[in-house]
Amino acid sequence: MAGGAAPGGSTASDTYARARHWLLMPSWAVLGVFVLAPVCVMxxxxxxxxxxxxxxxxxxTLAAYDQFFFDRGLFGDSDPKLQWTYITIFWRSIWQAGLATILSLLIGxxxxxxxxxxxxxxxxxxVFLITIPYWVNLLIRTVSMKFLLRDEGPLNDFLLNIGLITEPLQIINTNLAVQLGLFYSYLPFMxxxxxxxxxxxxxxxxxxxxxxxATKWTTLRRIVLPAVRPGVIAGCILVFVPSxxxxxxxxxxxxxxxxxxxxxxxxxxxxxxxxWPFGAAASMILLSMVLILLMIFAHQQRRAEASA
Amino acid sequence: MKLLTSSAMALALLANSAAAEGELVIYHWFEYMPAELLEKFEAETGIKVTMDTYDSNEAMLASLKAGGMGTYDVAVPGDYMVQIMAGEGLLDTIADGELTNKGNIASAWADPSFDPGRKHSIPYQWGSTSFSVNTEDYDGEINTTDLLFNPPEELSGKINMLDSQGEVMALAALHMGFPQCDTDRDRLSALNDMLQNAKTHWASFNSDTAKEVLVSGDVSVGMIYDGFSAKAREERASITYAFPTQGYVVWMDNVVLLKDAPNRDSAIKFMDFLLEPENIAAVSNYARYGLGVTGAEEFLDPDLATLPEANPPETAGAGAFIAVCDQATQAVYDQIWTNLKN
Structure with a gap:
């Protein structure tokens, strides 16, 4: 996360001071071409x-942002009302991503x-075992998950056979299935x-x-967790953002x-x-949200470090 | 799914591209062209073929407009999309006499409304879009669009729709008895309300796996193309294609010559190749759809002629092509679709 030299850190030797500029060039070029330029286009x-x-x-025009925030009816000429459609979609996504993050944290x-x-x-x-499933493409893994969860799939067959349920569980095509998919996809990032x-x-x-x-619980809470906090925060961000x-x-x-x-x-x-403009506007709103979130995280991190 | 298919194809094609006499880049629907046919084309012409796939006309258009032009030589849009692409200036014109086999085109398809005089396209395959029912799960009358839009209790939550605006909206209009590209506000509102209500009964929107979800038993009713349904029936005999009394969608896919095609000569050769009765019959035998050239009967699987998916019963309503709406009407259709997918 925190790349580059630490501020005020005089530990970084000056041996490579001049070369550092040039050594960073490829990274800047990659960031510029593959991150900055596309974002600018959007x-x-x-x-x-x-x-x-x-x-x-x-x-x-501001039409794309207008469409995001204002509802003008089926024919586009009613009086503008607050548009709940997209807010609901964003809320649903944040809820699902948040839940996936908490689940990943609890298991991870x-x-x-x-x-x-x-x-x-x-x-x-x-560590090697954790990464094995991720040699397979995400698409393939998601499709396999679909096979597992379906009404006549292995999971339901198993549960029916051991008599835990009498009707197949309706999991596929529900929000629960989406949640399981997200959790499974990003668990190693946690x-x-x-x-x-x-x-x-x-x-x-x-x-x-x-x-x-100190009890075991106190040790975990007061000693271990604060010490591994950066790892936990990095994990949470790595799961939350792609979800x-x-x-x-x-x-x-x-x-x-x-x-x-x-x-x-x-x-x-x-x-x-x-x-396209609406897609770009929605991406921008998402990007801003993620940025604000990361800035809050970073701010808190700094405060925690300062008080430590 | 489509990724698997296309990468397998790409591998197969890479294998025998030793002495390339030129190249051809095809942009095609998924699971539609038999790999052996492309191998045959490569063997006959020495042209190296690359194929990318898409799962809807709209996805293809978007990808071409987002910078795909100049990459592909030919694409395979449906009827209404040929008209749209021609209007957008994405198609090159095939000059008179350029195609040796143009005379093979059946007269019924030689001058279609979506491409008068066949200036940009040749017929590929045609068929219909409606839905199929797993008759193990439902033994009532199936030839009605009610099964999709106003289903009985037992089918609720067991319905898959194609993730394709044009086809869903056209079938919805047929269900309500409304014209396509309607401008009447009351009727459009009614259409919107009907779809909102119908959605509560739907399990999913999916085109790629439209066949697979029926075969696996995930759903009991699924919107599907006729040939895809015939293939589903081969895997699960109880999958029955419906010809609703309210009508159904008819379509024709066409091979078009794209503007700025990097290998225009190869593209023309490929179109001529597909106008050979034997070759296009191989596509029909594989995909289970109809073809648009004459003299192909002897090469066709005999059972294609009696395919229940291709022979509407007496009671079937009329088949209709998807209409191309003007911008203002399309905006309302887009809004209805967005409301539906939220």
Whole structure:
């Protein structure tokens, strides 16, 4: 997350001071071409006029943002009301992404802790095992998930066979399926940073806490968690942000019935609507939201560090 | 799904592209063209073929407008999309006499309303869009659009719709008995309300897996193309294609010559190749759709002629092409569709 030299850090040797400029060039070029330029295009497109059947007309307008916030009825000429449609979609996405983050944290933290406390020799194997499913493309994994969850799929067959249920559970094409898909897709992004943080944690501090009669719970809360906090925050961001923009899970597992932000944006560019400025505007609003969120995180982080 | 298919194809094609006599880049629907046919074309002409796939006419148009022009030589849009693409200036004109086999086009398809005089396109396959019912799950009357838009209790939550605005809206208009590209406000509002209500009964929107969800039993009713349904029936005999009394959608896919085609000569050769009765019959045998050239009968699977999916019963309503609406009307249709997908 925090790349570059620490502010005021005189530890960075000056040996490479001159070369640093040049060594950073490739990164800047990549960021410029593949991040900054596309974002600029989207900013510009979001203020242009929609062309019929996709494309933009170079005529500046706020129509895309107007469409996002104001409802003018089926025929576009009623009195403007606050548009709840897109706010609902954003809220649904934030809710789903937030839930996926909490679930990943609940499962990911103990997993990471477990791996980090194994003998050094076997740790690499555990990390390796975590990454194996991710050798397969996300699309394939999401489709497989669909096969597992469907009414006549293995999960329902199993539950029916052991007599836990008498009717197949309706999971596929529900928000629950989307939630499971998101959680499953991004779980390792939670496990790996937390693992890295816990691995660096000096366990003699836990022993010291125990010596001072701290309970296990207090040790975890007051000693371990603050120490691995950066890993937890990194994990949460790495799960939350991509979940927010996911469109494979809602499309394939949710039945494409309830838009999430990602599918809403995808539809504007690829689907029937062909409304590029609106897609760009929705992307901008999403981007701003994520930025604000990250800034709040960063701010809190700084305050926590300052008070420590 | 489509990714799997297209990468498998790409691999297959890479394998035998040793001595390339030129290239051809095709933009095509998923699961539609038999790989052997492309191999045959490559063997006959020495042209190396690359194929990308899409899952809706609109997705294809969007991708072409977003910078795909100049990449592809030919695409395979449906009837109404040929008209739209010609209007957008995305199609090149095939000069008189350029296609040796143009005379093979059946007279019924030689001068269609969507491309008068076949200036930009040749017929590929045609068929219909309606829906199929798994008759194991439902034994009532199936030839009515009520099963999609006003289903009985037992089918609620067991319905898949195509994720395709044109086809869903056209079938919805037929269900209500309204004209397509309607401008009457009361009727449009009624259409919107009807769809909102119908959606509460739908399990999903999906085109790629329209066949698969029926075969697997995920849904009992699914919107589908006729040939795709015939293939579904081969895998699960109880899948029955419906010809609603209210009418159904008829379509024709066409191979078009794209403007700025990087390999225009190869594209013309490919179109001539597909106008050969034997070759286009191979597509029909694979995809289970009708074709638009004469003299192909001897190459066709005999059972194609009696396919229940291609032979509407007496009671069937009229088949209708999807209409191309003007901008103002389309805006309302888009709004109805957005309301529906929210």
């Amino acid at each position: 900013v510009i497109y979001s203020f242009l006029t929609k062309e019929f059947r996709g494309g933009v007309i170079w005529d500046p 933290f103990p997993t990471a802790y477990y791996i980090a406390t194994r003998p050094a020799k076997t740790r690499a194997l555990w 496990v790996l940073p937390i693992y890295a943080a816990v691995e660096r944690y000096n366990f003699s501090m836990s022993e010291a806490a125990a010596d001072l009669y 927010l923009g996911a469109f494979l899970a809602p499309d394939l597992l949710g039945g494409a019935k309830n838009f999430m932000i990602g599918s809403l944006i995808e539809e504007q560019f690829k689907g029937n609507a062909g409304n």
